[in-house]
Amino acid sequence: MNIDRTTMLxxxxxxxxxxxxxxIGGGATGLGAAVDASSRGYKTLLLEQxxxxxxxxxxSTKLVHGGVRYLQQGNVALVLExxxxxxxLIQNAPHLVKNQSFIVPNYDWWEGPFYxxxxxxxxxxxxxxxxxxxKNLSRExxxxxxxxxxxxxxxxxxxxxxxxxxxxxxxxxxxxxxxDHGGYTINYAKVTGLIKxxxxxxxxxxxxxxxxxxxxxxxxxxxxxxxxxxxDILEMDDSDAQDIIVPSQGVHIMLDKxxxxxxxxxxxxxxxxxRVLFAVPWHDKILVGTTDTPVESPSLxxxxxxxxxxxxxxxxxxxxxxNPTRDDIQSVFAGLRPLVSPSGSKDTADISRDxxxxxxxxxxxxxxxxxWTTYRxxxxxxxxxxxxxxxxxxxxxxxxxxxxxxxxxxVDREExxxxxxxxxVAVEKIIENNPELxxxxxxxxxxxxxxxxxxxxxxxxxxVEDVLSRRMRALLLDAxxxxxxxxxxxxxxxxxxxxxxxxxxxxxxxxxxxxNRYIFN
Ligand SMILES: Cc1cc2nc3c(=O)[nH]c(=O)nc-3n(C[C@H](O)[C@H](O)[C@H](O)COP(=O)(O)OP(=O)(O)OC[C@H]3O[C@@H](n4cnc5c(N)ncnc54)[C@H](O)[C@@H]3O)c2cc1C
Numbered sequence: 001m002n003i004d005r006t007t008m009l010x011x012x013x014x015x016x017x018x019x020x021x022x023x024i025g026g027g028a029t030g031l032g033a034a035v036d037a038s039s040r041g042y043k044t045l046l047l048e049q050x051x052x053x054x055x056x057x058x059x060s061t062k063l064v065h066g067g068v069r070y071l072q073q074g075n076v077a078l079v080l081e082x083x084x085x086x087x088x089l090i091q092n093a094p095h096l097v098k099n100q101s102f103i104v105p106n107y108d109w110w111e112g113p114f115y116x117x118x119x120x121x122x123x124x125x126x127x128x129x130x131x132x133x134x135k136n137l138s139r140e141x142x143x144x145x146x147x148x149x150x151x152x153x154x155x156x157x158x159x160x161x162x163x164x165x166x167x168x169x170x171x172x173x174x175x176x177x178x179x180d181h182g183g184y185t186i187n188y189a190k191v192t193g194l195i196k197x198x199x200x201x202x203x204x205x206x207x208x209x210x211x212x213x214x215x216x217x218x219x220x221x222x223x224x225x226x227x228x229x230x231x232d233i234l235e236m237d238d239s240d241a242q243d244i245i246v247p248s249q250g251v252h253i254m255l256d257k258x259x260x261x262x263x264x265x266x267x268x269x270x271x272x273x274x275r276v277l278f279a280v281p282w283h284d285k286i287l288v289g290t291t292d293t294p295v296e297s298p299s300l301x302x303x304x305x306x307x308x309x310x311x312x313x314x315x316x317x318x319x320x321x322x323n324p325t326r327d328d329i330q331s332v333f334a335g336l337r338p339l340v341s342p343s344g345s346k347d348t349a350d351i352s353r354d355x356x357x358x359x360x361x362x363x364x365x366x367x368x369x370x371x372w373t374t375y376r377x378x379x380x381x382x383x384x385x386x387x388x389x390x391x392x393x394x395x396x397x398x399x400x401x402x403x404x405x406x407x408x409x410x411v412d413r414e415e416x417x418x419x420x421x422x423x424x425v426a427v428e429k430i431i432e433n434n435p436e437l438x439x440x441x442x443x444x445x446x447x448x449x450x451x452x453x454x455x456x457x458x459x460x461x462x463x464v465e466d467v468l469s470r471r472m473r474a475l476l477l478d479a480x481x482x483x484x485x486x487x488x489x490x491x492x493x494x495x496x497x498x499x500x501x502x503x504x505x506x507x508x509x510x511x512x513x514x515x516n517r518y519i520f521n
Contacts, residue, residue, distance in 0.1 A: 005460055008184045009208060012045060013215045019045045020392055021383070022204055022219035024191045024233055027057035028167075028372045030225035031174035031185065032379035038183030039402055040383065040395035045217060046178065047206050049190035051466045053171035054300055055227050057372065058470050059335025061252065061290055062282055064089050064097050064163030064373050068269065069276045071122060078354055080125050085374045086163050087129025093170060093404040095411045095421030099131045100164035100280065102267045103157045105142060105149055105319065112136050112156050115269065119160040132161030145264045148321045159264070164280065167372055168470035169419050172459050176405035187460055194222065194236045194364065201237065201362040210462065221390035223382055224366040227338040228298035237364045244356070245368065247298050247336040251308040252289030253520075254331040254477055259322045260286045266319060277315050284446075285330065285477050288316050295336065301517060302334040309520055331479040332520040340369040357381055363389050376400075416446045420454075427454050441485045447472045452492040464490050464507040465514055479518035486511045 011018075021037045023030045026048025037044040048054075066083035090097045104119075106112045119134035135158070142157035143149065175185040188209040195203035195216060203218035224233040234241040260266065265280040279288045291308040309332055317323045340356040355370030355378045367382040380397045387394065406421030417424045430450040431438040437450035455461035455471035467489050469475040474482035490504040490511075 003179065003184075005186060005188075005462070008186050009189070009215075012184065012186065012217060016203075016216060017218050019043050019217060019219040020390070021045070021221045021223060021386055022047065022217055023223045023225055024204065025225035025227060025229070026052040026171070026175065026185060026187060027055050027225070027227050028053070028171060028174075028375040029227065029367055029370065029378055029382075030223070031057075031171055031178065032375035033223055033225055033367065033382045034178035034183050034185055035174050035181070035402070035404075036376075036379040036383045036397055036399050037386070038178045038181035039398050040387075042383070042387070042392060042395065044178065044183035045219070046175075046183065046185040047189040047191055047204070048185070048187045049209065050300060051187050051462065051470060052175050052185070052460070053168040053470055055229075056335045056338060057171050057227075058168035058476075059250075059252075059333055060167045060372050061250075061278055062164055062167055062280065062287065063100075063278070064165050066122060066125065066162070066373075067371070068118070068122060068160075068267065071118060071125075072269070075354075076125070079122070081377060082371065082373045083122075083126040084129055085377055087126065087131070088376060088400055089165070089373065090131065090163055092399075092402060093165070093173065093407065095406050095408045096170050096173065096404075096419060097163045097165040098413065099161055101132070101145075101159055101161055101264045102278075102280075103137065103142060103146055103159050103264050104267050104269055105146065105157045106155045107153045109155060112158065115158040119158055122160060131163065134158060134160035145262060146260070146266060147262060148258075148260055149266065150319055150321055163373075164265075164282070165372075166283075166419055166473065168473070170372075170404070172471065173405040173421075175460070177402070180405055187466075188462060191233070191236075194233075194362075196362060199362060201360075201364045220392060221386040222364055223386055224364055225368075225382070227368065228336045230338060230366060230368045233364070234360070234366060237360050237362050241360075244340050244358075245298070246339045246341045247295045248339050249293040249295045249302055249305075249308070249334050249336055250290035251293075251304040251312065251332065251334045252287055253309060253312050253316075253329045254333075255286040255288060255316070255324050255328055256330065257281065257284050257286060259316075259320050259324055259328070268315065268319065271311075271315055273311075277312070279316065279320070283473055283477055288312055292337075298336055301514065302336050303517060304332045304334045304520065308334075326521045329520050331476050331518045333476050333518055338368050355381075357385055359385060359389055365389060416448070417451075423454075423458070426458075427451065430454060441488055442474070442478075442481045444478055444481045445472075445474050445485070447474060447485070449488070449492055452489050453496050456493055456496045461493070464493065464511040467493065468511065468515075475515055475518055479515050483512055483515050486515075
């Protein structure tokens, strides 16, 4: 990004009447909307209360997928749309999305033919955007591809393909894409109220979370893309508004790669509570999850429950010969699905995973639900609607073929810095200028000191947690190692941004208290 946060905020405070569209929320949904609106040429401002992707969008299973589970439920339209979006995302962000093989292990005679046919339908629905043909595997081949799978009773497997990505890295790249097209995306800027003119929403009141300063911005359209916090904004619009969000918590645990060596992931299509469970290689570790637990109220740091972790471990033990225990968990993280239930039903397993677009009487446009995979289509629908509601000049959506910031084909995924895509050379330049910055921050993780400098300079990282959790993924990969990295990250950030010793100490303390929540043994 070539404009820094302070410069953007100064302009926002000065030019209050400049904006066509203000978007509230900097997760997948809001950032997607910012990319869509700015690339159509609308003057676009996005305000995020914390850091980009601090909410649900950094806590997913990291799959770009059609959703085999929705196929089981017969929701063909949703699967079709998601498979198409999967294809577009692989095309538009090849540096961050890769093709991942999944194997459904079969222990009953009927599972091979049953899941084999199901996956053929999945392939067929993907059409020309398909990324690999599914097939049935013998018991021997299954064991060759999944050497640590429980072999007792194993009959064979079904292999199929989906996409896999790094969620918060994509979020940062989306913010950069919006900015590349002239949009402004500002983190640590919380919307505290809506401005209305003749009962129509005409802007927002906001507060800079770093300085406490309040400001107001007028806009022709206002979009509410606040995920599990959607109801808070709806309430700012109408104090009698009915709640529509039923948050549902999903937990993941991170294990050492030895528990599942090789390239293939495991997909368990039916757990004891009827869910789908994944064990997926990710950044040289194994990500296992997830759960579906209704929660009362939204939070930015949801906490995994003991029973959720036990549920995941119990299933992991059934399928993995290494029998992982709590001691093997390197990090636990929880995320909240922003499920929409306009009817008020609280049965989260039954609520549609489709997205919902609402226009309030005031003209406030609300977008919620959906999946990371479908963020682009959600954004297209949202900006179409916002443009109509606000009477903006009609501009066609161009994101189907729009390259996302960092776009680079055929990246070498064995190279640590590959996820920067076309920015990788610039990160390497930092090391060239100061070879000391080529050193690792921790012996158990591959992250380099130069990445801290890059994150502050180019990716709007403000806190140690922004760097360790969402620019790098250290917090999710190995929470204890990330705590050990924090003092050096704080020192490098302070040097780059001109903070004092006190700032560093406070940052490290704050980071520790967050990261301790990810340690479960
Ligand atoms: C456990 C789990 C696993 C998942 N796995 C997958 C998967 O593998 N693949 C997939 O495609 N999808 C997956 N999903 C779904 C996907 O992660 C979500 O649909 C998506 O991230 C939601 O994004 P969002 O932008 O709507 O919400 P969020 O990411 O929560 O963003 C909303 C943002 O709004 C901000 N905000 C709130 N109030 C204000 C305010 N007043 N002012 C300014 N900002 C505000 C919040 O801070 C937050 O950053 C998963 C979800 C969960 C929970």
